[in-house]
Amino acid sequence: MKKFELPKLDYAYDALEPYIDAKTVEIHHSKHHQAYTDKLNVALEGLEDIVRDLSIEEIIADVEKLIPAEKRQAVINNGGGYLNHNIYFDVMGIEHPEPSAELMKAIEEDFGSFENFKKEFADAAIAQFGSGWAWLVVSNGTLQIVKTGNQDSTLADNKTPILGIDVWEHAYYLKYQNRRPEHIENFFNVIDWQKVENRYKEAV
Numbered sequence: 001m002k003k004f005e006l007p008k009l010d011y012a013y014d015a016l017e018p019y020i021d022a023k024t025v026e027i028h029h030s031k032h033h034q035a036y037t038d039k040l041n042v043a044l045e046g047l048e049d050i051v052r053d054l055s056i057e058e059i060i061a062d063v064e065k066l067i068p069a070e071k072r073q074a075v076i077n078n079g080g081g082y083l084n085h086n087i088y089f090d091v092m093g094i095e096h097p098e099p100s101a102e103l104m105k106a107i108e109e110d111f112g113s114f115e116n117f118k119k120e121f122a123d124a125a126i127a128q129f130g131s132g133w134a135w136l137v138v139s140n141g142t143l144q145i146v147k148t149g150n151q152d153s154t155l156a157d158n159k160t161p162i163l164g165i166d167v168w169e170h171a172y173y174l175k176y177q178n179r180r181p182e183h184i185e186n187f188f189n190v191i192d193w194q195k196v197e198n199r200y201k202e203a204v
């Protein structure tokens with residue numbers, strides 16, 4: 001049977017300190033992300049023939065093709081959770097704290113300035129009511145900011161996510177409690193822009 005696996009982090013749990021504490025990263029990755037992985041595999045039981053050769057991105061982009069239809073919501077929830085966390089953990093790190101000149105140019109063209117981009121991204125993350133995400137996406141070659149509720153993916157709207165912040169409380173509550181804006185502001189310190197650029201180049 002087709003099985004998805006929890007991706008390993010390429011940094012230590014404490015690498016994002018002091019902005020995201022080690023305990024939060026450990027629980028988020030080893031418990032929450034693992035649980036989405038396991039539940040995705042359960043959700044795909046009975047769908048093996050349809051999904052055998054598909055990536056998680058392909059599955060989530062076209063959930064309508066899954067038969068029977070009763071299986072779809074579990075795939076949206078858990079497959080979305082698996083994919084969203086794959087992106088989230090991938091684009092964090094401390095190695096490349098600034099966008100390259102090429103990506104910076106695209107950000108400045110589409111948002112006016114890097115500061116405007118940060119403000120729009122933070123505003124979306126703050127404004128997401130309840131659990132969900134804010135995303136930097138590529139849509140028809142253009143950078144945009146969107147938010148999604150629960151574990152919904154922007155791929156369902158044909159927008160390719162290249163950077164995402166998790167604003168479920170489990171992503172920040174141990175350290176920040178109700179201070180979601182502070183968590184969002186500090187997130188900008190732990191973005192690995194090389195990873196974002198890799199995704200950008202694949203998406204445009």
Ligand code: MN3
Pocket residue numbers: 028032085166168170171
């Ligand atoms: Mn999460």
